[in-house]
Amino acid sequence: DVKVTQSSRYLVKRTGEKVFLECVQDMDHENMFWYRQDPGLGLRLIYFSYDVKMKEKGDIPEGYSVSREKKERFSLILESASTNQTSMYLCASSFSDRGRIGYTFGSGTRLTVV
Amino acid sequence: KNQVEQSPQSLIILEGKNCTLQCNYTVSPFSNLRWYKQDTGRGPVSLTIMTFSENTKSNGRYTATLDADTKQSSLHITASQLSDSASYICVVRGDSNYQLIWGAGTKLIIKP
Numbered sequence: 366d367v368k369v370t371q372s373s374r375y376l377v378k379r380t381g382e383k384v385f386l387e388c389v390q391d392m393d394h395e396n397m398f399w400y401r402q403d404p405g406l407g408l409r410l411i412y413f414s415y416d417v418k419m420k421e422k423g424d425i426p427e428g429y430s431v432s433r434e435k436k437e438r439f440s441l442i443l444e445s446a447s448t449n450q451t452s453m454y455l456c457a458s459s460f461s462d463r464g465r466i467g468y469t470f471g472s473g474t475r476l477t478v479v
Numbered sequence: 480k481n482q483v484e485q486s487p488q489s490l491i492i493l494e495g496k497n498c499t500l501q502c503n504y505t506v507s508p509f510s511n512l513r514w515y516k517q518d519t520g521r522g523p524v525s526l527t528i529m530t531f532s533e534n535t536k537s538n539g540r541y542t543a544t545l546d547a548d549t550k551q552s553s554l555h556i557t558a559s560q561l562s563d564s565a566s567y568i569c570v571v572r573g574d575s576n577y578q579l580i581w582g583a584g585t586k587l588i589i590k591p
Binding site: 369 | 483488520521522523524525528568570579580581582583584
């Protein structure tokens with residue numbers, strides 16, 4: 366089975382801290398994604414990457430940056446954490462099989478900014 | 480505007496009963512529609528993927544339907560079990576590999 370591993374299940378950070386969320390996948394997938402999930406809202410795409418060192422903004426990139434130095438690792442960076450970035454963060458990777466895109470998600474990181 | 484709306488927001492049923500969750504979408508162009516199950520504190524896991532030409536698809540006790548004309552989908556769960564308690568999310572893919580429009584989900588609680 367494909368595994369997408371997020372380094373932390375729970376994080377508590379202070380306002381203004383720089384925060385790194387790490388995600389690693391073990392199946393050589395080209396594409397990786399970072400979403401945030403808030404109550405009552407659908408998942409919202411922050412950034413995605415379709416290759417090493419390549420990144421694209423999603424729907425809500427403000428306040429975030431990403432890094433993809435190796436194919437298996439996709440990092441989300443909060444340059445200066447704010448309370449409105451308290452959320453569940455989900456990493457995903459995807460493959461394409463005969464045109465169908467399959468997504469595998471990590472277990473999520475619940476970040477609280479105080 | 481591309482949107483995916485799900486109903487009901489939450490649902491409580493007794494173990495063993497059937498239920499149906501609804502998804503309406505306005506995404507255009509349409510590539511496919513997916514249903515995910517998300518257990519509390521976990522990432523979403525895919526249940527079904529349906530393309531334009533598929534009307535019904537089953538995965539065990541889960542049966543998804545798609546009416547591309549009316550832009551509606553449903554997820555029917557038969558003989559519910561306590562382990563079915565989760566959020567069920569409808570997701571529609573648009574015209575790019577990366578454009579997924581997510582519904583807010585239906586929270587399903589199965590009571591013994």
